[in-house]
Amino acid sequence: MNLETKYWHLHNHKLMNVLSSAELKEICLITNFKTAKKGEIIYFSHDESSRVYTLKRGTIKIVEIDAKGNEIVKDILQEGDLFGQFTLTDQTLDEYAIAVSDYVTCCSFRMDDFEKIIERNPALALRYTKWMGFRLKRLENRYANLVFKDVRTRLIEFLKDWASKEGTNTQDEIILKNYLTHQDIASLICSTRQTVTSLFNDLKEKGVLDYTRTEIIIKNNALLAL
Amino acid sequence: MNLETKYWHLHNHKLMNVLSSAELKEICLITNFKTAKKGEIIYFSHDESSRVYTLKRGTIKIVEIDAKGNEIVKDILQEGDLFGQFTLTDQTLDEYAIAVSDYVTCCSFRMDDFEKIIERNPALALRYTKWMGFRLKRLENRYANLVFKDVRTRLIEFLKDWASKEGTNTQDEIILKNYLTHQDIASLICSTRQTVTSLFNDLKEKGVLDYTRTEIIIKNNALLAL
DNA sequence: GAGTAAATGTCGGCTGGATGACCAAAACCG
């Protein structure tokens, strides 16, 4: 990938766009670009000395393998999101990122390099700081949900959230392009496949939504009422 | 409190000690010191425009009131820890900090001021960033524990952790000064008072520990074996 | 030290939702 393309990518990035063009050009030199098709694995937690990735295009799943060998979907990330090793502590288990949309583009730096840039660029530092705060909040939220809400509620809130991010509104329904299996959804809301399946069917019976393997159609307002 | 004392406090702080003495002096001017005795409330999430606090001496509990009016202990903090509103999102519920050790000293700045300092001080920014990463990791860990471990294991790990932080080692036991009720412990590990009580008694029967209302005595190595 | 409030102890009933097992329907693939 040529420098101009890199430049353009970074220039439009929500974190990087505070940098001057000279600084951007410098970053371009240390950046590594990567593209992947659906199903391809983008990164492994252990294979490289810690790198940070930013997702330029597409959607990815962050998956972790637990002690028993089960795959747990930890997160779904979209354009602009950061992933990889931000923290020094490297005791993370097997973790990898896999493309779920047809095409994915992302770029990465070595954490050390990124730190050097931060050190020389206070505005970026501040922004990075805020981004982390945001992340912290999100995790805290998830944690609270897990403690106080039952599976049904967690599923409904998950759907609401998803719909607000990626849903296409039509007359009286919201359409979601579904790239997740019930299993995936289950691990995102900390439940089991079977429970998710039967909740989906329950919601379908109640007329709240309809679904196939590739699409979820939410009747407008139906979710809000729950 | 006079400037010299402030200066000294900040000078020894794990975050602030990257600052030059001129910078430190500047921070002293915008800092607010506060002391509290056991049981006194130090801060409310809603009463001031967002401030960051650093704990200088003592131990505090961060407590949140949930929708049903229950008090949930979210965290126990010690010397050097930061608390308050770091994030812009201010939808936090009622949350407050209460002193659990006899004397507590902490200092605070307005978030805006802190941001200004960060903006002018990359080394501090980097350190702050790392600290947040650490926090993120910790929360992630907690989250994972909640999903994969049962209450018994969570309690044991909580005790191990506590012992390693604050335990006094003697010949063949570790002594913990206990300032938490079973209720507090329960909410820290996301369980109920009754369950904690009976687990404590179970562990006592098994000879793993002994306890009164003010002390927990852990037989050395006994916990490790579990 | 009496009286009250807070913390601990104990128990039985109850249930959300995990688990396992098995089948049906799609999707994938040579």
Place this chain on the structure above:
DNA sequence: CGGTTTTGGTCATCCAGCCGACATTTACTC
């Protein structure tokens, strides 16, 4: 197109641990 894999559907079983209720002990207050 037929065979294989992946995903979704359904059910019966089971249990950790929550919940309510109540007794007992310890601490706090005046």
